[in-house]
Amino acid sequence: MTELADKTRREQFERAAADGPAHSLRVAAGRWSRSGYVRAAVLYLVVRVVGLGALAAMAAPRDLPLGDRLQSWDGWWYLQIAEHGYTGVSNPLDAAGLPYPDASYGYFPLYPALTGLLEKLPGVTYFGAGLLLSTLAGIAAATAMYRIGRLVHSQRAGLLLAVLWGAAPMAIAESMVMTEALFTAFAAWALVGVLERRWYLAATATLFAGLTRSTACVLVAVVVIAAAIDVWRNRQRWNALVCVFVAPLGLLGYWTFVAVKTGSVTGWQDVELRGWNTRFDAGAEAWRWITQTLFTSGNAWETLVVLVMVAAIALAVVCVTGRRMPWPLAAYAAGVLVLVLCSAGLPALKSRFVLPGFALLLPVAMGLAGRKKSTMIAAATVFVLVGAWYSAYSLTVWKYAI
Structure with a gap:
């Protein structure tokens, strides 16, 4: 019996050794397929494909090339900077249409720099590199949102947060040559670092966010304050002290x-x-725009944009007053919205500018996560379809949304 048992164990060991690499790969693949991070990424990509499909369907009858739509407005500037540098932009103009050589400095450097690096891959154009960068950044943002939702509420809330952000009004910007996806990825992972007190992660992500867009001023404030509080409460936390000084360096x-x-x-x-x-301007223009649009203007699309902003304000109130939201998330969400509302100029773009404030959607994600599965899926599906139409309409019919 002993010899038989030894022989059996020896055969099992030899078989496992022979199948070692393949078995390990199968186990790893199985774990990844069941991982919430993978599901968040897949769901996010499905939502973005729906959004791009809606854009293609609305652009085709109007003879608008899909590629042109995806690199319009800011995309043109980023591609010019990626290819020619800040001083090589072709015919830069100011708001009055006059030549303005310094105009390109309004765009932060990290997105065009990374686009230029990806363009060096075989067969990749600058436009393709920009789309690839935005797609990868969107996936990174979705996985961070999954982690945040899981930390704050549940795995289901994390998945819903990734879906809702991918389908939000003007989420088409996440699939364009623009910085929304890249900045939000850095912001989300920085907030993961804050929530988990991983201060090197928070500092690094915030530094890169500061090289991506000016919205980082809100993120820097939240991260620095959170790190400073941790330093005050735990005098030995040198990593938090490092975060206080490193986080603002990019911006x-x-x-x-x-x-x-x-x-x-x-x-x-x-x-x-x-x-x-x-x-x-402390919100003066936003107030005039909202009141005039709601009570005197007859423009239906601007009215819809205003309603989106009103909904964002309501969500910010819920974030700030709700007991389930950690203060860094609530402060970041409200801060992004306040920055958008208090900045004058281009009011019709505000629904896009508020997109990095992904935490505004967390109360919705948590609320849906507690519902029946059928209710959750139905509500999320409607949100995805409406968001896809909103984005597609903004790029094909309404010419001032981007």
Whole structure:
């Protein structure tokens, strides 16, 4: 019996050794297929395919090439900077249509820099590199949202948050040559770092977010305050102290770079004012725009954009007053919305500008996660379809949404 048992164990060991690599791969593949991160990424990509399909369906009858739609407006600037650098942009103009060589400095450097790196891959164009970058960044953002939802509420809430963000009004920007997906990926992972007190992750992600777009000023404030509180409460947390000093470097570094190039301490703000007539006005223009649109204007599309912003305000109130939202998420969500509302210029773009405030959707995700599965799926499906139409309409019919 002993000899038989030894022989059986020896045969099992030899068989396992022979199948070792294949068996390990099968086990790993099985685990990944069941992973919430993979499901979040797949669901996000499905939602984005629906959005792109809606755009293609609405663009075709109007003879609008899909590729042109996906690189319009800001996309043109990013591709020019990626290919030619800041000083090589072709015929840069200001808000009045006059030549303005410094206009390109309004765009932060990380997105075009990464686009330029991806373009070096065989057979990849600058446009293709930009789309690839946005897609990969969107996946990274979706996985971070899954993790946040799981930390705050449940696995289902995390999956729903990824789906809702991928289908939000103007989510088409996540599949364009634009920075929404890249910035949101950095912001989401930075907030993961804050929630888990992984301060090196928070610092690194915030630094890169600061090189991506100016919305990082909200993220920097939240991350630095959270890290400073941790330093105060736990005097031995040197990693949190490092985060306090490292997190702002990306944003401050680029603003300093523009100040040197333009010869003005407020160089970047000056570029925004002349190039796009964008400035901080404490919400005066947003208030006029909302009230005029709702009560005096007859433009149906602008009314819909205003309703989206009103919904965002309501969600921000829920985030701030709700007991289930950790304060860093609530502060970030509300901060992004306040920044958007208090910035004058291009009011019809506000539904896109608020897209990085993904945490605004967390109360919706948590609410749906507690419903019956059929109710959850039905509500999410309607949201996806409406969001796909909204984005497609904005790029094919309404010419001021991007």
